[in-house]
Amino acid sequence: MQFLYPNVLFLMLIPIFLLMFLIVTNKDRFQKFFSKESLIKLSISNKNMNKTTRNILLFITLILMTIALARPVMNEKEQSFKQEIASIVIAIDVSKSMLATDVYPNRLTFAKQKLLNLIELSKKNALAVTLFGKNSFILSPVTQDFNSLKILVENLNTGLNFDNGSNIFSALETTNKLLKDYKNKNLILLTDGGNNQSYEKEIEYAKQNSINIYTLAVGTKKPAPIKLENGNFLTKEDGSIITVTLNENIKNLSLGTNGGYIESSNSNDDIKQILADIDAKSSKKELESKKFKTYTELFYYPLAFAIFILFIAFSSLPNLKKRALKTLLTFFLLANFTQQSKAFEFDFKNIEKANKYYENKDYKNAIKEYEKVAKTPEATYNLANSYYKNSEYDKALKTYKEVVSSNKELEYKKLHNLGNTYVKLNDLQNAKKMYENALKIKEDKETRENLKKVEEALNKKENKQNKPENQNNKDDKNKDSQEQKENKKNSNKEQKNKEDKEDKENKEKESNKNQQANKTQEENLEKTAKEPKKISDLEEKKWLEELQKQKTPVLLKKVETKSEDNSSTPW
Structure with missing residues (x-):
C-alpha cells in the first residue's frame, strides 16, 4: 500500500495531535475550584456519553479523514492507450462554375457548409483542407485540431478571385504531398465535376500513389447561370449568358480509384456514407501510445469508518419516540415513491391513447389526453399540433409559444408550425418571421417554399393597396394643375420686377466675391505647401465600413503543379 499524496499526512496529522494534547491536558474551569468528589456530586449523570469520550471520537474521525485525503492505493499497474486514425484530404472546387445558383444559395457556399459538417462528423480522423481552381492552395495541413480548422473555414472568403478552371490533377498532387507518410491516402472532392470528359491521367496517378478518391457532387443536371459577386451573370465573348451543369464524368474517376461517388443532399447522410466507407477500407495509422497508471483505491474505507464514528459522537442512545419518527418517515417516503410510479404509469397510458387518437384523426x-400529460415540451408540442389539426388556431398559437426546449429539431418544428398557424390566422408578417427563424436553425425545402408563398402574398397585398392611392393622386394632380396655371400668370409679373433688381445687386456682389476669392486662393496655396493632405470624411467612412466587414484573414499556400488546366471552357 502507498499514499499518492503523502504530504497531507505531515501537514495535517501533526497539528491534530498537538490540538489533541492541549485539549486533554487543559483542565476545565470547575476543576480549578472544586475537588473531584464534589464535582461528581454536583454533576448530572449522562447515560449516553461524556465529554472526554466524545472528544476522543472526534479526533479519531479527523485522523481517519486525513488518511482518506492522502489517498491510499494498492495494486499499481501501468497501461498504455493507442489511438488509430485515418487520414483524409478534403478539396473544394473554387472555380467560377461553383458560383452557379442551381443549389441554394450557390454551389460554393453549399460546399463550404458541407465541409463544416464533414469536420464536425470526422472525430476519429485527421483532416487536411485544400482549395483548387487552375492551381491548388493549402488551407490547412493534416490536423486533429478541429476547432481551429472550423475557424479557418468559416473565415474563408468565398468571393476571392481564384484562377479560372478546375484542375483536379493539381488536387491529387497536393493530396500526395500532404499524405506522404500515410499508407492509404483518402481524398474527398467537393466539386461540380470539373471540365474534363475523360480522367484517365488522374486515375493512373491516383493508382500509382494509392489515393482513394471520393466525390461529393455539388450541382444538378439542369443548366444554371453563373452569378458573379457584383450581381451580373458570366457571359461569353458574344454576350450570351454561360450556363453549366453537373459533369457526371467525374463518377468514373471515383469508381476507378477504389473510392465512391455520391450526389449531395440537404441532410448529412451523404457525408456519413463516405466516412463509413473510408473507415471500413482504410488501414489506420497508430499515434503515439499514451501511458497511464491505474490503482485500486482504498480511501473509502477510512472515510466510511470516520463517518460512522462521527455519527456516534454526535448522537445519543435512541429512544422509542425517535424510532417511531424514523418509521413514519420511511413509510411516508415509500408511499410517495409508489404514488409517483403510479402517476408515471398513468401518464404513459395517456400518451399511448393520445397518439392513437391523433393517428386516427380523432x-x-x-x-383531452394530451392535456393530461402536457408537462414536457414534447407533450405540449403534440397538444398544439392537435389544436391545429382541429382548426383551433388561437389555442394552437398559445400552446406552441409555451414550448421551450434546447432541442434544435423540436425548436425548428415549433417555429415552422407557428408560421403555418399565423398563415391560418391571416397574420402574414408574423408568419414570415417564424419561417425565417426556422430556416436559421435548419435549411428545409418545405419551409423555404412556404416563406416564398407568404412573401408573394404580402407583395400582392401591397400592390392592391397602392392602386386606389394612385387614382386619388391623379385626381388631386388635375385640380392642382388648374390652380397652378392661374397662379403662374400672377407670379410671372412679380418675378420680372424682382429679377431686374436682383441683377443689379448680383453684379456688385460678384465683383466683391472675385476679390475675396483671389485672397483665399493665395492663403490656401500657402497652407497646402505647409500641411500634408487629409482624407475627406466620406472617404474615411467608406474605409471604416470596409474594415468592419473584413473577416480574419486566412493564409493560403499555393502548390506548384506539373499539369495545367488548358480546357476550352475554363470556368
Whole structure:
C-alpha cells in the first residue's frame, strides 16, 4: 500500500495531535475550584456519553479523514492507450462554375457548409483542407485540431478571385504531398465535376500513389447561370449568358480509384456514407501510445469508518419516540415513491391513447389526453399540433409559444408550425418571421417554399393597396394643375420686377466675391505647401465600413503543379 499524496499526512496529522494534547491536558474551569468528589456530586449523570469520550471520537474521525485525503492505493499497474486514425484530404472546387445558383444559395457556399459538417462528423480522423481552381492552395495541413480548422473555414472568403478552371490533377498532387507518410491516402472532392470528359491521367496517378478518391457532387443536371459577386451573370465573348451543369464524368474517376461517388443532399447522410466507407477500407495509422497508471483505491474505507464514528459522537442512545419518527418517515417516503410510479404509469397510458387518437384523426379526444400529460415540451408540442389539426388556431398559437426546449429539431418544428398557424390566422408578417427563424436553425425545402408563398402574398397585398392611392393622386394632380396655371400668370409679373433688381445687386456682389476669392486662393496655396493632405470624411467612412466587414484573414499556400488546366471552357 502507498499514499499518492503523502504530504497531507505531515501537514495535517501533526497539528491534530498537538490540538489533541492541549485539549486533554487543559483542565476545565470547575476543576480549578472544586475537588473531584464534589464535582461528581454536583454533576448530572449522562447515560449516553461524556465529554472526554466524545472528544476522543472526534479526533479519531479527523485522523481517519486525513488518511482518506492522502489517498491510499494498492495494486499499481501501468497501461498504455493507442489511438488509430485515418487520414483524409478534403478539396473544394473554387472555380467560377461553383458560383452557379442551381443549389441554394450557390454551389460554393453549399460546399463550404458541407465541409463544416464533414469536420464536425470526422472525430476519429485527421483532416487536411485544400482549395483548387487552375492551381491548388493549402488551407490547412493534416490536423486533429478541429476547432481551429472550423475557424479557418468559416473565415474563408468565398468571393476571392481564384484562377479560372478546375484542375483536379493539381488536387491529387497536393493530396500526395500532404499524405506522404500515410499508407492509404483518402481524398474527398467537393466539386461540380470539373471540365474534363475523360480522367484517365488522374486515375493512373491516383493508382500509382494509392489515393482513394471520393466525390461529393455539388450541382444538378439542369443548366444554371453563373452569378458573379457584383450581381451580373458570366457571359461569353458574344454576350450570351454561360450556363453549366453537373459533369457526371467525374463518377468514373471515383469508381476507378477504389473510392465512391455520391450526389449531395440537404441532410448529412451523404457525408456519413463516405466516412463509413473510408473507415471500413482504410488501414489506420497508430499515434503515439499514451501511458497511464491505474490503482485500486482504498480511501473509502477510512472515510466510511470516520463517518460512522462521527455519527456516534454526535448522537445519543435512541429512544422509542425517535424510532417511531424514523418509521413514519420511511413509510411516508415509500408511499410517495409508489404514488409517483403510479402517476408515471398513468401518464404513459395517456400518451399511448393520445397518439392513437391523433393517428386516427380523432383530434378532440387526442386534445383531452394530451392535456393530461402536457408537462414536457414534447407533450405540449403534440397538444398544439392537435389544436391545429382541429382548426383551433388561437389555442394552437398559445400552446406552441409555451414550448421551450434546447432541442434544435423540436425548436425548428415549433417555429415552422407557428408560421403555418399565423398563415391560418391571416397574420402574414408574423408568419414570415417564424419561417425565417426556422430556416436559421435548419435549411428545409418545405419551409423555404412556404416563406416564398407568404412573401408573394404580402407583395400582392401591397400592390392592391397602392392602386386606389394612385387614382386619388391623379385626381388631386388635375385640380392642382388648374390652380397652378392661374397662379403662374400672377407670379410671372412679380418675378420680372424682382429679377431686374436682383441683377443689379448680383453684379456688385460678384465683383466683391472675385476679390475675396483671389485672397483665399493665395492663403490656401500657402497652407497646402505647409500641411500634408487629409482624407475627406466620406472617404474615411467608406474605409471604416470596409474594415468592419473584413473577416480574419486566412493564409493560403499555393502548390506548384506539373499539369495545367488548358480546357476550352475554363470556368
